[in-house]
Amino acid sequence: MEKNRTDYDAVIVGAGPNGLSAAILLRQYGLSVLLLEAKDKIGGGLATESLTLPGFLHDVASAVHPMAAASPYLQTLPLNEYGLEFINPDIHIAHPFENGSAAFVNSSLTETAHQFGIDEDIYLDLVGSVVEKWPKIGNGLLGPLRMTSHLFDLARFGRNALLPVSLLARRFHSSKARGLLAGVATHNFQPLENLATSAIPLVMLANAHLKGWPVVKGGSAKLAEALGNYFLSIGGQIEIGFTLSDLALLPPAKAVLFDLTPAQILSLKNNRFSGFYRWQLRRYRYGPAVYKIDWALENPIPFTAPECRRAGTVHLGNTFEEIAAGEKCIAAGKENDNPFVLLSQPSLFDISRSPAGKHTAYAYCHVPNGSVQNMAARIENQVERFAPGFKKSIIGTHTMNTADLENFNPNLVGGDINSGRISIDQLFTRPAFRFPPYNTSVKGWYVCSAATPPGGGVHGMCGYHAARTALREVFGVKISGH
Template sequence: MDAYDAIVVGSGPNGFAAAILLQQQGLKTLLMEGADTLGGGMRTKELTLPGFKHDICSAVHPMALASPFLSSLPLEQHGLKFIYAPYEVAHPIDPKHAAILHRDLKHTAELLGKDSRAYQTLFQPFVDQWEELANDILGPLRIPRNPLLMAKFGLKALPSTSSIAKTFKTEEAKALWAGLCAHGIQPLDNLTTAAVGMVLGTIGHRYGWPMIQGGSQALADALASLFRAIGGEVQTGIWLEDMAQLPKHRVLLLDLTPKQLLAIKGLNLRSGYRNQLSRYRQGMGVFKMDWALSDPIPFHNPEVGKASTVHLGGTLEEIASAEYLTGLGRIPDRPYVLLSQQSVFDPSRAPEGKQTAWAYCHVPHGSTADCSQIIENQIERFAPGFKDTILARHSFNTQQMESYNPNYVGGDINGGLMDLGQLYTRPNFSLTPYRTSNSKVYLTSSSTPPGGGVHGMCGFHAARIALADHFQIKVTL
């Protein structure tokens, strides 16, 4: 077999980022994927009916634009096209009233009335200076480039969602804030749950929350096209179970979770490091649904139909209650539902005159409960007549999600619980958590900082460190 400078296992956004960076620096790099198609969470398939394209996991991509590495790549030259809805996020509080997140921060704030100043004050400094923050937020613990700005961000990001919500007076502002933070998939009273809301809100006002024309698979295809164009090699259909399966190589980068690392034979990890990995904590899971629809979702408030992403959960108190119950291992009757209606803005997703919809709710880790009814009931609550538009449906419980993509352990799409103990110290406490106890093996997955999201920064940092350790190549952004 041919010898490689580097092998990257796993073709999610982090695997691709690592492979592209290594190949850009002149290393002969092989990207290996266990599935028959590339992409990890960036896959699109006809899950319901022929001609209806559904994103398996990631559906809306604000982090791709905000990522210092992915945004530096000429992916539009490889067929990537972003699509924007009129509104970034809609959050109905009841059938008639909704909070709307526009890309324009000032306009969003004005719509919040009494909370206009508080909302704008929360986000404005970081919207204006995102580029100065991005490398510090989307990376490991280190001395920040702008310590004062990072300290200001930390004061907003480290508290709980509920704590920051106390600065708002209106139900609209509180609910919009709760919907952003609930992407973190944990109870909203937990410390650091404000971090996800701060990042997603800031990015929404800086770049928007775009979709990708044709589906998330188009992002994977563009990354693959770029990687091959610069000389990278790709193999699919090979699940790594034993190091003996690999060609000769100098370094190995794994876009895998700690659970998967521990299962690989011949990896030669020290017992102390293995013990640390075995204590890594996974978060709650998701129950995912896709629909083929006869018509657009008939939201009672037509403004909600103009947003690519819709947060369905009602008030802050309702969302907090649902996330709290899920954290206790229970399934609420009215869950927080994250919904996307891509085909309204991207006709390539469905046959002419038809629509698709994508949604998930949070469930206890590893749950096999069927949440189809409670998700559809929650949509129907804000869109009477929704169920009448359903032509076909498809669902994944947490175990089916993991079977489809082993990185989603127990349905955990964030690569591990992102609480105070694991926000940056993942999968172990280290200033270079991408290194393993085997000096030739690196971890590139979302189980390293900065965690979940289609940004590729976990892979970038792992590759950056491997380049410095073994090839004396220093890379910065």
């Protein structure tokens, strides 16, 4: 082979949402790009299958997409021309309590705040300030630490975001506001007493008011299909069924980007990484995991609180104190007998998900990483607690423990759907303490998965920033914005 000859400008290993985003950005700048995927379909966690009964469509991993709708990069792509349609429910989040009432979040900031009575102004101040400043701080938060013209606004956000959510919750007087905050904070997968656990709930609540918490019409796989078809339309190449175990098998390229987490990267033969970089990757820590269940239902879930019957996402955990105790239990390596449950009911808003008159629902609870404990009964009991009669409507069930999730997508190590612990020490320095964090020790090789900033969630920003780094360092292309 002729010296310095390359078959491609860039090769992307892994076609999850970040690998797809990286591939698209590189191709948009005229580079020849090959996207490799081990499975027979692209998308990673963006998959939709008939898991329970024929005619019932279930999202295998990612189901609700607030960050996809809010993504600074994905919003620039004409994905609607390739079949993507987001559907936002009337109520984005509902949080029921044992007394039959519920807190809710809809698109209206003022209407959401008003329900909290004495806490109305506090909600408007905390969440409203993020809504107001999001155009200035959103790009800074959804990426690596870097200089920005909006440092003052980011610093003001940080005053609250870096607090433990247990401390932030003390500003609220009502159990309704505190419970809602705790439910959204569980997306940290950490004890609520940990530092910086206020960042995620503030961002996710703000984006509920800005862009909603939508589902994808037809299932999450439609988002992957739209990304893939757009990439192909602009001249990109995709090869599925390519299982990579040895980097010597890659076609020559000037840049290689890995939509993989440290565990998979370290397993690759001929990786040429320095001993120090391998040591850094071995120190990477994965977080708590999930046990997931899908149901085919005869009827809609009969929640006692009417707000829950109009919500796309329902957080089942009752009070702040109950949720906090449960998350602490998981962090201690124990399954919770009364787990917090995140539930999605997409068929209420997307009739393509189930046969006429029938419904689907998706739920998960947190478990210790690698746990194979069967949590199905505990999850169903928690739903029944807030929706008496729910169990009678079940006509089909499919479960996935942590091993099943990792088998479905190796990036979900031990069932960790965030591809790594979201603790303050791994928030901006994942997967290793490097600048930029996408760089490996090999020139031209980058990590673009959710194991890099800004972390988990379907937003494509990890891939975007990794590709942007490759454009600058390998191809001499500097782009502004985002």
